[in-house]
Every structure is written in structure tokens, then in C-alpha cells.
Amino acid sequence: MDRPKQRGRGRPPKCIDGRLETRQALVRAGVVALTERGFALTGIDDVLTRVGVPKGSFYYYFASKEAFGAALIDSYATYFDRKLDRWLGDRRRPPLLRVRDFMDDARLGMARHGYRRGCLVGNLGQEMASLPESFRARLIEVLHGWQARLQRCLEEAREVGDLAADHDCAQLASFFWIGWEGAVLRAKLERRAAPLDCFAEGFLALLGMAGSVSEQSRFIQEE
Amino acid sequence: MDRPKQRGRGRPPKCIDGRLETRQALVRAGVVALTERGFALTGIDDVLTRVGVPKGSFYYYFASKEAFGAALIDSYATYFDRKLDRWLGDRRRPPLLRVRDFMDDARLGMARHGYRRGCLVGNLGQEMASLPESFRARLIEVLHGWQARLQRCLEEAREVGDLAADHDCAQLASFFWIGWEGAVLRAKLERRAAPLDCFAEGFLALLGMAGSVSEQSRFIQEE
Numbered sequence: 001m002d003r004p005k006q007r008g009r010g011r012p013p014k015c016i017d018g019r020l021e022t023r024q025a026l027v028r029a030g031v032v033a034l035t036e037r038g039f040a041l042t043g044i045d046d047v048l049t050r051v052g053v054p055k056g057s058f059y060y061y062f063a064s065k066e067a068f069g070a071a072l073i074d075s076y077a078t079y080f081d082r083k084l085d086r087w088l089g090d091r092r093r094p095p096l097l098r099v100r101d102f103m104d105d106a107r108l109g110m111a112r113h114g115y116r117r118g119c120l121v122g123n124l125g126q127e128m129a130s131l132p133e134s135f136r137a138r139l140i141e142v143l144h145g146w147q148a149r150l151q152r153c154l155e156e157a158r159e160v161g162d163l164a165a166d167h168d169c170a171q172l173a174s175f176f177w178i179g180w181e182g183a184v185l186r187a188k189l190e191r192r193a194a195p196l197d198c199f200a201e202g203f204l205a206l207l208g209m210a211g212s213v214s215e216q217s218r219f220i221q222e223e
Numbered sequence: 224m225d226r227p228k229q230r231g232r233g234r235p236p237k238c239i240d241g242r243l244e245t246r247q248a249l250v251r252a253g254v255v256a257l258t259e260r261g262f263a264l265t266g267i268d269d270v271l272t273r274v275g276v277p278k279g280s281f282y283y284y285f286a287s288k289e290a291f292g293a294a295l296i297d298s299y300a301t302y303f304d305r306k307l308d309r310w311l312g313d314r315r316r317p318p319l320l321r322v323r324d325f326m327d328d329a330r331l332g333m334a335r336h337g338y339r340r341g342c343l344v345g346n347l348g349q350e351m352a353s354l355p356e357s358f359r360a361r362l363i364e365v366l367h368g369w370q371a372r373l374q375r376c377l378e379e380a381r382e383v384g385d386l387a388a389d390h391d392c393a394q395l396a397s398f399f400w401i402g403w404e405g406a407v408l409r410a411k412l413e414r415r416a417a418p419l420d421c422f423a424e425g426f427l428a429l430l431g432m433a434g435s436v437s438e439q440s441r442f443i444q445e446e
Contacts, residue, residue, distance in 0.1 A: 041263050041353050116352060122405075125412035126349040129259050129339060140413055175425035178418050179398075182345075182405025189348040190363055195401050202398035206429050 023061045025051045030072045031079075035117040038127045039069055066132045069124075073135065076120040077142045084146060088153040095157035096209055099150070103180075103200045107193050110184070115191040122181040147173045154207075163207060176203055246284045248274045253295045254302075258340040261350045262292055289355045292347075296358065299343040300365045307369060311376040318380035319432055322373070326403075326423045330416050333407070338414040345404040370396045377430075386430060399426055 029050045033042040044058050044065060062068040087102035110117065121139055128136055151173035157163040179199050186195035252273045256265040267281050267288060285291040310325035333340065344362055351359055374396035380386040402422050409418035 037352050038350060041350070118349070122408065123349060126341070126346060126408050127261060127264070128412050130264050136412065136414075143409075171421065171424065174418075174421045175402075178405045178409050178422050179402030179425075180405065181408060182401045182403065185345065185349050185404055185408070186366075186401050189351050189359065191359075195397075198394065198397045199401050201394065202402075202429060206425060 019061075022051070022053060026053065026058075026061055026068075027071055027075045030068060031076050031120060032117070034069075034072055034076070034120045034123060038123040040127055040130055044068070066134065069132065069135060070138065072120065073124070073138055073142065077145070080121075080142075081145060081149075084149045088149050094162060095153050095160065096162050096204075096207060098153055099176075099207075100200070100204065100209075103196065106184075107196050107200075110187055110196065111193060115188055115193075118184045118188045119181060122184055125181070126185075143177055147177050150176055157207075167207070172206065175206075179203065242284075245274070245276060249276065249281075249284055249291075250294055250298045253291060254299050254343060255340070257292075257295055257299070257343045257346060261346040263350055263353055267291070289357065292355065292358060293361065295343065296347070296361055296365065300368070303344075303365075304368060304372070307372045311372050317385060318376050318383065319385050319427075319430060321376055322399075322430075323423070323427065323432075326419065329407075330419050330423075333410055333419065334416060338411055338416075341407045341411045342404060345407055348404070349408075366400055370400050373399055380430075390430070395429065398429070402426065 026047060029047045030042065033047060033050075045055060048055055048058055058068075062071065083105075084102065087105060088098050090098055090101070093101065121142055124131060124135060125139055128139070147170075151169045154163060154167070154169040154172055158165060158167060158169060163169075179202075183195045183199035187193060249270060252270045253265065256270060256273075268278060271278055271281055281291075285294065306328075307325065310328060311321050313321050313324070316324065344365055347354060347358060348362055351362070370393075374392045377386060377390070377392035377395055381388060381390060381392060386392075402425075406418045406422035410416060
């Protein structure tokens with residue numbers, strides 16, 4: 001490859017500490033690999049090659065593949081928490097529309113990457129049988145964080161009367177993430193958005209928002 | 224290992240053709256491995272060792288690991304189609320209770336194997352990025368078969384008035400399998416039945432059967 005060996009792809013250096021920058025580039029490449037192929041099939045050598053870091057220097061940055069994996073989960077969790085805060089915490093929008101906004105955004109994200117990239121947490125959850133046991137509690141914790149964010153948004157909807165008072169927001173939020181991971185898995189398998197739309201439609205029906213797949217979604221589906 | 228080298232575990236020979244028996248034993252062991260760890264992490268050597276077939280004789284039975292994988296998908300599909308026909312086609316039971324029966328049975332199955340074994344089709348779907356491309360259409364086809372069976376059961380429920388007339392049974396059946404795969408994934412991650420119960424409860428609510436998690440399920444959960 002012609003690209004410089006010490007640099008992440010296409011980004012100019014942003015900090016004076018080259019080590020930190022290299023570490024960040026390794027994490028970025030690792031997260032992409034994990035969303036596409038999961039942990040077991042992600043070779044350290046592939047990640048190093050992709051980033052342009054010489055083979056053998058991996059252990060300068062991470063004590064082990066397990067430590068690397070833990071850093072990738074943390075990085076993805078931070079990224080995804082922010083994404084959820086942005087969509088589900090957007091007080092300019094009615095709470096239930098924020099849920100739809102998040103789903104529309106996720107849909108666009110999957111389409112942008114040709115449905116090759118799924119959810120890092122879902123991928124690792126699926127291959128947990130062969131992963132370091134330390135990952136299990138962390139993955140569950142990350143999912144609970146997502147669940148708490150959705151629960152708060154649904155509670156807001158209930159408070160303003162957009163969601164019937166007898167809905168159990170904790171149960172609904174838990175239900176959402178269980179099913180949404182299934183929808184992401186299926187969209188990867190089918191390489192199309194239909195499973196995301198199907199789950200979105202069913203979930204919104206459960207909230208009492210039947211027939212609420214957004215116009216944006218319909219437009220994208222027809223492309 | 225002390226066990227006989229040409230025999231599946233713990234089963235007396237059932238047919239006079241030892242080759243067929245060995246092939247079946249390889250398929251059984253392969254299906255277990257795929258429900259636990261997926262395709263990429265299933266080593267042919269491990270399967271041969273488990274069955275007690277000498278290394279090197281694999282290609283006598285299967286042309287390639289891909290051919291073996293295809294045989295495992297077919298075997299699992301046959302097994303699961305029968306299971307669904309048994310539960311969802313049980314005309315002695317009201318149609319919506321059959322759906323609950325299936326979920327209860329799946330729940331027992333996962334508990335019996337310590338939540339280590341998930342769905343072979345879900346596992347392979349998750350790792351599709353690294354699988355032979357020929358598996359994709361077959362996995363989608365298998366899921367559509369499951370969906371058709373559930374759709375028929377839901378249509379029966381609608382015909383007898385147990386499901387409101389405005390329900391779209393095809394959409395509900397599609398929604399179920401998308402979310403159920405997510406629930407199985409999550410139950411494996413958490414090593415407990417709660418995600419299956421949560422999804423079951425939400426799905427039954429969507430059918431208008433709120434609060435319908437069976438007594439049997441509740442009992443198991445408290446154990």
C-alpha cells in the first residue's frame with residue numbers, strides 16, 4: 001500500500017502526541033472490524049495493516065487482544081451513548097418522534113455501509129460463548145445504559161400524555177433493545193432495511209403510534 | 224478418549240449402514256457446535272474428535288466445510304420446522320396459546336443447555352459477513368418458512384376471533400422472528416430467561432394478550 005505507515009486513513013494529525021493518535025486509529029479500525037465481523041474473526045494483524053502500524057507494535061498500545069476488545073467496547077459505548085443522547089434527548093422534538101428519529105438515523109447508517117456493519121454489542125453478544133468472560137458484564141451494562149435512556153424518553157412521553165398511562169416504560173425499553181438487536185442482525189443478513197422497518201412499525205404500534213413509519217423511511221425504501 | 228472411535232455418543236447403532244450413521248453423528252455434533260459458537264469458530268477437527276471419527280476422514284462425508292455447513296443448516300431447518308409444526312399446528316389448542324406454548328418450550332430448551340445454545344440460523348446470520356455467500360439465501364429462506372408457519376397460526380386466531388380483524392398477520396409474524404432472534408441472542412448473553420420473557424410479554428401485548436406470560440414461565444423464572 002502507498003499510504004503512509006504511521007497515520008490513520010485520510011485524517012491529518014490532530015494532536016501532538018503521535019502515540020495517542022495511533023491508539024485512536026487502532027481503536028477506530030477495531031470498532032469497524034467488530035461491527036462487521038465480530039471479535040474472533042478480527043485479526044490484530046489486519047487491524048495493524050489497515051491503520052498502517054508495523055506488525056509487532058500492537059502490545060505497545062494494548063496489553064492483550066482482550067484489553068483491545070475491552071477498549072473497543074468502551075469506545076463504541078461512548079459513541080453510541082452520545083448518539084442516543086442526541087436523538088432521544090432532543091427536547092425540541094416530541095418524545096415519541098425522537099424514538100422514530102433514532103430508528104431513521106440507524107437505518108441511514110446501515111444503508112450507508114451497505115448493511116455490512118451491525119451493532120458491535122450485538123455481534124459480541126452473539127459470540128459471547130467464545131469471548132473473554134470479562135466482556136459479558138460490560139456488554140450487559142452497556143445495553144442497560146441504552147435501555148435507561150430510552151426509558152426516560154418514554155417516561156417523558158407518558159408525562160405529556162403521548163403514551164398511555166398504563167404503559168410500563170422500563171418493560172417497553174427493554175423490549176425495544178432486545179428486538180432492535182434482532183432487527184439489525186436480520187438487516188445484515190438480508191442486506192436491506194426491511195427488517196428495521198418491520199420492527200420499527202411493530203414497536204411504534206405497541207406505543208400506540210400505528211402506521212407511523214416516517215415519510216423519510218418510506219422514501220429511502222423506494223430508492 | 225476411551226469411547227469407541229466409530230460411534231456417535233451414547234447411541235446404539237440404528238441402521239446397518241455405518242457410513243450413514245457416522246454422517247448423522249457428524250451433523251448432530253456440527254449443529255450443536257453451530258448453535259453454541261457459530262461457523263467460523265467450529266473446527267472440523269473438534270467435530271471429528273467429538274464424534275470419534277479419525278481426523279482426515281471428514282472429506283469422505285462432505286466435499287468441503289461449506290458443504291458441511293449447508294448440511295447443518297438443512298438439518299437444523301428440518302428439526303425446527305417439525306418443532307414449529309408440532310407447536311403452532313396443534314389444533315387441540317387455541318391458536319394464540321400455541322404461540323405461547325412454542326415460546327415456553329424454547330425457554331425450557333435454552334435453560335436446559337445453560338443458555339449456551341442459541342439459534343443456529345441467528346448465529347449464522349450474525350456472522351454472515353464471513354460466511355460462504357451461498358448460505359445467505361438459504362438462511363433467509365429458512366426464516367421465511369418459520370414466518371409462514373406463524374402467519375398461518377395467527378390467521379387461524381383471527382378467523383376464530385381471538386385476534387382483532389385489523390391485525391396484519393404477515394407483518395406480525397415477520398416482527399416476531401426479527402425480535403425473537405434478538406431475544407435468544409440476549410438470553411445467551413445474560414445467561415437467563417428474562418429477555419425471552421420480556422419479548423414474549425411484549426409480543427403477546429401486541430396481539431392483545433397483555434399479561435399473558437404463562438404460569439409455567441413464571442414458575443421457572445423463580446427457581
